[in-house]
Amino acid sequence: MALSRSVKYQIRDNPNSDFCCVPQCAMSGKLNSCVSFHHFPKDETLRKVWIRNVRRENLVIKRTTTVCSRHFIDTDVIPGGRRRLKEGAVPVLFAWNNYSLLPARPSVWERTQRPEDELPEEMDVELLLQCHDYDGKPEPSALDMACEKIEAQQLVIEELRKRLNEVTLKQSFGLERFSASDDDIRFYTRFASYQHFQAFWRQIEPATRRIVRVGTRAPTLTTTAPDKAADPPRRPNRCLPLIDELFLFLVYLSLGLKEKDLGDRFNIHQSTVSRIIKTWVNFLYTLLGAIGVWMSPEAIRATMPSVFGKYSDTQVIIDCTEMRCQTPSSLLLQSELFSQYKSHTTLKGMIGVSPHGAVTFVSSLFSGSVSDKELFRQSGIIPLLDKDMAVMVDKGFRVDELVPCKVYRPPFLSKKSQLSHEEVLVTQDIARLRIHVERAIRRIKENKLFDTIIPLTIAGSINQLFAVACLLTNYQNKPLVKAWAKES
Template sequence: MTANVTKFMKIVNGSNEHCCVPLCSASGRYNSSLSFHCFPKNVSLRAKWIHQVRRTGFTITQHTKVCSRHFKPHEIVTSKKGRRALVAGAVPSLFEWNNYSTKERPGVWERRARPPSPERVLEPAAAAEPIALPMVMDHDYEASPTVCVDRQHYEQLRQEIDTLREQLKICHLSKFGLQRFASSPEDIRFYTRFPSYKHLMAFWSLISTATSKMIRVTSRDKRATSTVTESPVTRPTKLLAIDELFLFLTYLSTGCTQRELAHRFNIHRTTVSRIIVTWANFLYTLLGSVCFWMSPAAVKDNLPPEFNAYSDTQVILDCTELRCQTPSSLVLQSEVFSHYKSHCTFKAMVGMSPHGALTFISPLFEGSMSDKEIFRQSGIQNLLTPDTAIMVDKGFLVDDLAPGTVYRPAFVIQRAQMAEADVLETQSIARLRVHVERLIRRVKENKLFETTIPLAISGSINQIFTVACLLSNFQNGPLVKTWANEV
């Protein structure tokens, strides 16, 4: 049955059935000579129908039918009662795009006449003889095992290949990643704050086994947990785990925006944000699980000679502030505004052992909070004992909160000047307490904390700052070079 012989005539009491095939307007209301057939229930046969119909994105129901125009005549049988049905395994094959015919279209080689093969013209004897190069055998078994190539053309192609290889090598070297700077300690120090590639690899060897169980932030409300070792094929991003660590360290060290990092690493900005949050949470959990608070005995074993007059000192405390974006809410502005910095800030308390190791980090608090209140809420009181002392600045009026001795510079109270003993004690304490400020300066060498912290990352800034403080123990040597041989 073809399109030319099928006539469409409006009939009385016609059915509402119609054909679902594209470019076919057959309907049971206008032609009673057509029959309409439902899609088969067999899964494989139904898939063949869908493939032949060439219509995707539609839902097949019991009313979705194909008319008899698209089946071959022998595929349609009529019962004694005049009911038309399809034979088993029938598949529609006659359509508008094949002109309602099953005859295969001849190929291009068959449709077009082939030009006569030109006869080979021999070169004069005076011309340069072509060189014979071995030809890679494929499927043309009638071809000669050698082929004649013009020497000059061959040399040009070879030079072009060499040029392309050099360009490809330059493209590989220009890829922004850890391996690009592996041979440059200055670049490693600039991008990661580690002194060399060897030190960075030593730190990576400590945490690499734990990355297989890293919890990745994939969206705001969805988290994916990986419990197997990841490969470059199965990873959520196209960066290796060590390159993701390099991206996170670069974000801390240089303070680059996420958009700039996305251009450098050739990934999407949202992917950069998720990598930063993922690694901040991962290192916060991993490094924070290690107890870096030292016992009084361990502190005394590593006590420098300069602290002999204050041998019971357990920790040296000081507060530091990070400038943050001003909130639009006036209530939040009043909470985070620091009169000392005249700006909205986050505030944290950092503790250092006498020999220079960072041993305590408090969470970030509002900039308006006093040093004494931060000391109260930080939880350091639970770590101190009555036989240990702390060394603080003048702003820490915590004598009633600390269980032990508090070494603090003296105040001038209703006196014209300090007593000679107070001056000497103040100088002695200030000379030792200044090392905690040097430790904080090491943390703030990460350019991220020199910028104004956007409120967009306020949910993870506490983890980021804590990780930066913990990494300072791995990235730097002793604060005083002479202490390296004494402790």
């Protein structure tokens, strides 16, 4: 049936470098010549069968890689001076099957000794089929188990993909990272919630198609030949989506971060951050400034809170605010910007709010040494007032002769030792109503850019930044008093 396994292999006088690659087989060219060594076939299909049978899946086949004749049945080896294998021969005899292909309980006919030439030719194929059932099909239960295993692996892949997306989102500093937390949205943008921010974005998104980016070159007028059309202007490449650019600008306004810090957070260059900030401050200044925030007397009366009973004709509540700025090196500029009230160089602006709390007027910024009366005169609010209106101001605004309307202002003590009972009540009533303009200014100064010392490097765009911050409060916040929302 096969070469006797009881042969004692002796060391040859002239050994060669042949060896068997089958695991647990120690045959090599150092032993006697009763064993021959055979190279792997060139046919890919047959070679894969050899590799699978010798149980060496990761086997690297070289010119010296061989299988000894011990692993082939005797009829597969053609005797002669140089032993060769029959075409299609496959190694099937190994140590793990005791070099035998016979079943555990052979039949009587198979146990009867016969000469080798009486064996039928079909025996080789039959033995091969016993060892390797190539036509066999897996049982249905095995297919079911394989399908279940594939489904389980797909679920694991989906879970890993979800975790990867979460990790990637956490590493990127953008709006979507904080979309699940209204507290984070409030901290970074001053908007009350993510839905609130999205509502504002939907209002301005159509206008972003016409946004003019700072730093882009204007198209030059060139004379071209009639037969050659001019190339269309190239659109600048964006490092961030438009909504994330707006988010970056709001973070800059809300937290007052340096451009270098923002560049590290958003993974872009510092110069790109500077261009984005300048682009969006000019865009929002133009867009929000084009919307008329000054309200008509009819609209004011329609939204008038009931607490303004005796002052129901109030059109606007006026107050000034000061923001500390970096001290310039020029002594002349220092004297102009120095504020006695803040004991520091400041920029001063005037805010006007309607009785129900909306910002309806924003002046330009002036030097800190200017008085409230002079700022009121130069702010441009006087042409907006008429005789049927009234303004509510603080004691520093002695503007009675400047305006054509009533002025509600707390009374002065003058030369009197104390205020009368009626004057005290008037002072309390006006102070109780004027406090709302202070709350509106506090909302504006929640933007840390104005709550710290403003650097002179942004002096060229500080007016736009201040106006945008004031106008954004009308979109970012809820009513100053919850009860007013029910009244309106």
